[in-house]
Amino acid sequence: MLDKFITPVIKPLLTPVVMLMYKRGITADQLTVVGFLVGLLAVPLLAFEMWYGALVAIALNRILDGLDGALARYANQSSSAGGFLDITLDFLFYAAIPLGFILTNPEQNAIAGSLLLATFIGTGSSFLAFAISAEKFKLEKPQFKYKSFYYLNGLTEGTETIALFIAFCIWPQHFAVMASIFAIACGITIFTRIHGGYHTLKQQEADANKAAENVPSSANSEVIND
Numbered sequence: 001m002l003d004k005f006i007t008p009v010i011k012p013l014l015t016p017v018v019m020l021m022y023k024r025g026i027t028a029d030q031l032t033v034v035g036f037l038v039g040l041l042a043v044p045l046l047a048f049e050m051w052y053g054a055l056v057a058i059a060l061n062r063i064l065d066g067l068d069g070a071l072a073r074y075a076n077q078s079s080s081a082g083g084f085l086d087i088t089l090d091f092l093f094y095a096a097i098p099l100g101f102i103l104t105n106p107e108q109n110a111i112a113g114s115l116l117l118a119t120f121i122g123t124g125s126s127f128l129a130f131a132i133s134a135e136k137f138k139l140e141k142p143q144f145k146y147k148s149f150y151y152l153n154g155l156t157e158g159t160e161t162i163a164l165f166i167a168f169c170i171w172p173q174h175f176a177v178m179a180s181i182f183a184i185a186c187g188i189t190i191f192t193r194i195h196g197g198y199h200t201l202k203q204q205e206a207d208a209n210k211a212a213e214n215v216p217s218s219a220n221s222e223v224i225n226d
Contacts (some may be wrong), residue, residue, distance in 0.1 A: 014070045021071055028072035029082055035064030036089040039096070046100030046169075054100065055169035061093060062162055090158075091124045097165050101175045112176040112183070119186035123156060126193040130201075137204040155189045156182065 021031070039061030045054035068086060072078045095117055102113040164182050168175055 014067055015074075017067060018070045018074045021067070022075055026071070028068040028075070028077060029085060031064050031068035031071060032082070032086050032089060035061050035068065036093060038064065039093040043096050043100040043103070046097070047103040049104060049172070051169045051172055055166060058097065058162070058165050058169065065090065087128070091120075094120055094124075094161060097168070098179065101168060101172070101179075104172070105175075109175050109179070112179040115183045116179040116186070119183045119190065122190040123186050123193070126190055126197065130193065130197040133197075133201050133204075137201070137208070139200075139204070155192070156186045160185075 038057055042054040042057040042061075045051075045057060065086070068082075069078075072082055098113040098116045098120070101109050160182075164178065167178055171178070
């Protein structure tokens, strides 16, 4: 929900760092992999209740995630392969953080953490499933033209999820409550994405079929006129 407002603010701040990395020969895919590995460090840190260490790992992961796309665009190296790698590792990172809190205190956090993971699957699958069909119909991406995938908006997007992870690390004793509330918000996102995505694609299919039906009739009329 907030991504479309936050991203334009952050994007110019990354430019000086991106230029330096480009001069050093660093590639966007390298940043993606390094950022993912750094983010995974949060799991053992959370398991051993090193909250602020985990917070640093999460923050670094998000910074590197912003830099990899900016670097790819700056170097004119944006690709479907890079976008695939980025989004796949992003979703794995998102799933790893609740797992870390479950490991910290299974008795207290297991149910809420599992519920959150289940809704993460729902938001991720609805997002990617729509992106595949959106590519088929060549749908425009007015809010996120620089993204490799079509972004179907929702109540819980990247900005909200990272804010949640930060809150987890600051107030770990309230993980179960916050995770449960966010899972409900994810459920709303899943519903709106399925509803909106289904009707959008249904309309696209109807328009495509209508256009296909009109092609032969136009061609026949030309033959008759000749």
